[in-house]
Amino acid sequence: MNMEERSMGDIEGKSSAELKNLDILKLDRRTFMKTVGALGASAFMGTYAADIAKAIAETDRNIVWLQGAECTGCSVSLLNAEYPDVLQAVTDLKVAIQYHETLMPQQGLFVDGVPVEDAALNANYALEHFLDSGKPFVLVVEGAIPLGPDGTGNYCKIGDESFLHITQKAAEKALITVAAGTCAAYGGIPATPPNPTDAVGLQFLKTTKGGALGAGYVSQAGLPVINIPGCPSHPDWVLLTLTAALLDLIPTDFLDEFQRPKMFFNPDYTIHENCPRRGFYDMGKLDTEYAGGKCLWKLGCRAMLSHADCPTRLWNSGTSMCTQVGGPCIGCVEPTFPEGSLAVEVEGIPALVGVDINTAALTATGAAAVGVGAHALRRIVPSKED
Ligand code: SF4
Numbered sequence: 001m002n003m004e005e006r007s008m009g010d011i012e013g014k015s016s017a018e019l020k021n022l023d024i025l026k027l028d029r030r031t032f033m034k035t036v037g038a039l040g041a042s043a044f045m046g047t048y049a050a051d052i053a054k055a056i057a058e059t060d061r062n063i064v065w066l067q068g069a070e071c072t073g074c075s076v077s078l079l080n081a082e083y084p085d086v087l088q089a090v091t092d093l094k095v096a097i098q099y100h101e102t103l104m105p106q107q108g109l110f111v112d113g114v115p116v117e118d119a120a121l122n123a124n125y126a127l128e129h130f131l132d133s134g135k136p137f138v139l140v141v142e143g144a145i146p147l148g149p150d151g152t153g154n155y156c157k158i159g160d161e162s163f164l165h166i167t168q169k170a171a172e173k174a175l176i177t178v179a180a181g182t183c184a185a186y187g188g189i190p191a192t193p194p195n196p197t198d199a200v201g202l203q204f205l206k207t208t209k210g211g212a213l214g215a216g217y218v219s220q221a222g223l224p225v226i227n228i229p230g231c232p233s234h235p236d237w238v239l240l241t242l243t244a245a246l247l248d249l250i251p252t253d254f255l256d257e258f259q260r261p262k263m264f265f266n267p268d269y270t271i272h273e274n275c276p277r278r279g280f281y282d283m284g285k286l287d288t289e290y291a292g293g294k295c296l297w298k299l300g301c302r303a304m305l306s307h308a309d310c311p312t313r314l315w316n317s318g319t320s321m322c323t324q325v326g327g328p329c330i331g332c333v334e335p336t337f338p339e340g341s342l343a344v345e346v347e348g349i350p351a352l353v354g355v356d357i358n359t360a361a362l363t364a365t366g367a368a369a370v371g372v373g374a375h376a377l378r379r380i381v382p383s384k385e386d
């Protein structure tokens with residue numbers, strides 16, 4: 001057994017009390033992420049805040065946060081984080097946010113039509129100034145990157161420079177590059193057809209690799225873009241990934257095929273599996289109108305196609321999640337989001353059940369149910385209450 005296998009085994013056998021007594025700074029990368037998963041992000045941050053703060057203080061790492069074609073929802077989501085909140089993350093963890101257009105005081109100041117060339121006053125110069133400093137930093141991008149018109153990127157400009165150019169320039173120097181939210185990861189809403197600005201994500205356009213930085217892009221740490229999708233992204237997903245990045249604790253194999261951290265977006269797990277309404281689905285009790293309290297499949301729920309830990313992590317400081325409060329999962333973490341009409345039943349049963357819904361209906365009519373998931377059959381034979 002090599003050291004890595006031994007560490008992983010150790011974690012799996014430990015109680016949560018034992019997990020809280022580990023020296024996390026001596027853990028290898030995979031064990032670090034495994035420990036975060038075993039304890040839960042919030043408990044992990046709370047337990048190890050002092051150690052993390054000390055480690056980050058010694059690393060002299062910084063964050064540059066750029067915002068392109070977006071609604072600022074992912075920043076707002078992060079600002080709503082409570083355990084820890086952003087203030088704690090910035091002060092206790094000593095994270096230096098060097099540039100964030102919504103949070104910093106600098107603006108694009110002009111005098112007589114000429115930008116004020118002072119990093120203390122003007123946002124563009126603040127960024128230039130920091131990028132020229134040579135200090136190591138983690139780049140976070142929020143929002144899609146318009147390439148139009150004609151590849152110039154001029155549909156989205158900050159000051160007199162295209163967001164495309166600013167992003168490429170920063171990504172070239174970044175130790176690690178993170179896409180916060182589905183727009184930055186895959187293009188999201190701005191890149192949805194007809195996509196008038198020719199918007200893309202950092203390293204993807206929907207499911208196709210490429211994007212603003214190109215398929216071959218790797219950061220200074222040798223990593224591709226780390227995608228933290230979501231509309232918005234969950235603050236735990238962002239804070240934990242940034243913590244791991246700042247501590248240089250990101251293992252090379254922790255991303256799925258769409259470059260999402262598997263610890264939050266497990267490819268073997270869909271939201272449907274832990275949905276609080278799952279019992280209704282299994283009984284074939286399906287709402288056809290909102291506010292009914294049963295399974296939301298017929299109202300367009302896409303949780304069977306969506307990989308994220310929303311039902312176990314919950315949102316709004318552990319309060320609730322979409323299906324719990326009566327909203328179908330719209331699959332906001334998937335590269336194809338938003339596709340089609342979100343309030344319409346998804347055609348075809350996903351691979352989890354393994355058969356198309358129309359096939360299932362025919363099979364049920366013919367009473368040849370062999371191989372068809374029992375709950376799939378019950379879904380198409382509504383109960384009397386339905
Ligand atoms: S509401 Fe959605 S996630 Fe929940 S059981 Fe129904 S289909 Fe599955």
Ligand code: SF4
Pocket residue numbers: 230231271303306308310321322323328329330331332333
């Ligand atoms: S439940 Fe679905 S729509 Fe809601 S946040 Fe999670 S992935 Fe997004």
